[in-house]
Amino acid sequence: MYRVERKPVIVLALTLLLALPLLPAELWFVKTLVDRIQQWSAPQPIGPIVASAAWLAILMGVINIGLGVPIPMAQTRLNEIGALEGQRLLLHKTARLPLASVEAPHVGDLRERAMQVSIYETFNTGIQMMQNVMRAAILIGIMLVYGQTLPAVAVCAAALLLAYVSGRSAESLEKLNRMQAPNRRLLSYYASLMTRREAAKEIRLFGLGGLLADRWKSSYERQADETGKAVRASELRKIGPELLSALVGGLIVAMLVLLPGASELSAGDFSILFMVVTMLVSQLPDLIGGGVILRRQRLRWEDFRAYMELEEDKDRREEQEPVDSNAKIRTDVSSEANGAVASAGPANGFLLQVRDLRFRYPGALRDTIHDLSLTIPPGCTAALVGENGSGKSTLVKLLTGLYAPSAGEVVWRNVGRDAVEVKSAASAGESFSAVFQNFAKLQVTLRENVALGKLSAIREDTALQAALQDAGSKLHGLDRQIGAPFGGIEPSGGEWQKIVTARALLRDAGFVFFDEPTAALDPQAEKEAFELFLRVTEGRSALLVTHRLGAAKLADTIFVLKDGRLAEQGTHEELMRRDGEYSRMFRLQARWYE
Numbered sequence: 001m002y003r004v005e006r007k008p009v010i011v012l013a014l015t016l017l018l019a020l021p022l023l024p025a026e027l028w029f030v031k032t033l034v035d036r037i038q039q040w041s042a043p044q045p046i047g048p049i050v051a052s053a054a055w056l057a058i059l060m061g062v063i064n065i066g067l068g069v070p071i072p073m074a075q076t077r078l079n080e081i082g083a084l085e086g087q088r089l090l091l092h093k094t095a096r097l098p099l100a101s102v103e104a105p106h107v108g109d110l111r112e113r114a115m116q117v118s119i120y121e122t123f124n125t126g127i128q129m130m131q132n133v134m135r136a137a138i139l140i141g142i143m144l145v146y147g148q149t150l151p152a153v154a155v156c157a158a159a160l161l162l163a164y165v166s167g168r169s170a171e172s173l174e175k176l177n178r179m180q181a182p183n184r185r186l187l188s189y190y191a192s193l194m195t196r197r198e199a200a201k202e203i204r205l206f207g208l209g210g211l212l213a214d215r216w217k218s219s220y221e222r223q224a225d226e227t228g229k230a231v232r233a234s235e236l237r238k239i240g241p242e243l244l245s246a247l248v249g250g251l252i253v254a255m256l257v258l259l260p261g262a263s264e265l266s267a268g269d270f271s272i273l274f275m276v277v278t279m280l281v282s283q284l285p286d287l288i289g290g291g292v293i294l295r296r297q298r299l300r301w302e303d304f305r306a307y308m309e310l311e312e313d314k315d316r317r318e319e320q321e322p323v324d325s326n327a328k329i330r331t332d333v334s335s336e337a338n339g340a341v342a343s344a345g346p347a348n349g350f351l352l353q354v355r356d357l358r359f360r361y362p363g364a365l366r367d368t369i370h371d372l373s374l375t376i377p378p379g380c381t382a383a384l385v386g387e388n389g390s391g392k393s394t395l396v397k398l399l400t401g402l403y404a405p406s407a408g409e410v411v412w413r414n415v416g417r418d419a420v421e422v423k424s425a426a427s428a429g430e431s432f433s434a435v436f437q438n439f440a441k442l443q444v445t446l447r448e449n450v451a452l453g454k455l456s457a458i459r460e461d462t463a464l465q466a467a468l469q470d471a472g473s474k475l476h477g478l479d480r481q482i483g484a485p486f487g488g489i490e491p492s493g494g495e496w497q498k499i500v501t502a503r504a505l506l507r508d509a510g511f512v513f514f515d516e517p518t519a520a521l522d523p524q525a526e527k528e529a530f531e532l533f534l535r536v537t538e539g540r541s542a543l544l545v546t547h548r549l550g551a552a553k554l555a556d557t558i559f560v561l562k563d564g565r566l567a568e569q570g571t572h573e574e575l576m577r578r579d580g581e582y583s584r585m586f587r588l589q590a591r592w593y594e
Ligand SMILES: Nc1ncnc2c1ncn2[C@@H]1O[C@H](COP(=O)(O)OP(=O)(O)OP(=O)(O)O)[C@@H](O)[C@H]1O
Pocket: 103, 361, 364, 368, 386, 387, 388, 389, 390, 391, 392, 393, 394, 395
């Protein structure tokens, strides 16, 4: 928080710490006032009594105004900064995690718990604790000055016992809170399902609202029940030590009067001692409460730190940071690389090479992609086909660096006239563009939707409009809001398809992925989309993932995936002659159109 905004941090720390010397001063003024009142008798002047009372009033004024105003102001500001900074760090971190990590349930649970960290609460409670500990030390010091060693020891012992029991209770409650993280995620999933627009159709059509609401309720009640039981047990555990500390407090006050020598104390001394003991006893719950909060926060910080230390998508992180782009590109002019290019095709462009690729989803029992090798030469339009679940989308995620392979490698070679730039899949982000099947439909302006492909072009109206036009979109008005929930226009499925194609075209990348880009199009639009596909892939390399074999037929080469293995490869004619998996699928589909 100090890094984000220094002033409120310093103000809060200083005011709380500067308040410390005011405590003995206040006690001293009270004692003097009481002693002067006790010793006064008519016709002595009342000036000294008035002076003491005035000093006490001034001190109270300083405490109430001097500290009462800046402290809440600083606390409010720090609360805002803390919440903002905590969330910002977590969101930023999440954006840098590999896709496989974001999809893993244990990472989701960890994030849920990390989000409970409160930077402000930790800082504020820490400062208050420091202040309370120092106040307690001052009060105990005064008791010792008055020779009240036994009461001081008794207060400390009672406080330590209560702090120990409360700390243990807080820890067990926090452990329960940790265990409840998956259930809390489920609760917020049910709640978002019931409020999200995407699921609204099914919920209404199949009458799922009641079922989901009941599930939400029973999950909520189960969690509330667990928490209730744990809190009850922890409070019962604390009754004994709390009674003991109240007893100790009462006994000490009684001792002040009954102890030998008590009669020799002046009224002022007695007032001081009485105030000290009552302050100490009444401050104990705050002190212990602060300790409990810090202990709970410490466990949450462990989760926060564990989340912040999760391994990042290293190449992608470097890509996001403004570094010298030359530094991250390994220029490889080895004979092996040139050899591969020479046999692969035209001199310039992108060559994608996959060698012995294997991939297994975290927690899965078997591989989804098995020892797969393929090459897409520069300028080549390839199609990837295969049955449902054969691994096409997984392979595209590996090629685009969204998943890290379990074994093998994906290499991108930018084949220039004199040299070959070699990049890993994760660091080649700028080299390719993609139109995914489940693309992000962002409820922002048309301009922002298209410019996502190349944020640096967000103000280049001509380029944005040209990309839309090239993608076949008739939408205009770059600053129009998209999305009915935000009062904007509502593009149809096909129009959305064109917006995201424009997004992909804007990047002007050397390689384009099309993952089922025509799923939402009518037959006429689909035909146009394939014509567009051929047009935009001219002079580029491309990979088209599709179930429409009529479209795959247009590709220079076709890869057939079966159970995560490359079953066949060749042109349409070659594969038809081979009479294998592809020709079986093609004939099956063609039969529908006969
Ligand atoms: N996040 C995931 N975690 C675990 N397994 C997954 C995950 N995503 C996909 N799979 C599994 O990997 C296999 C391949 O899935 P993938 O989505 O790559 O197939 P596909 O060929 O694209 O299928 P479709 O044609 O239906 O889109 C399937 O068995 C699927 O269940």
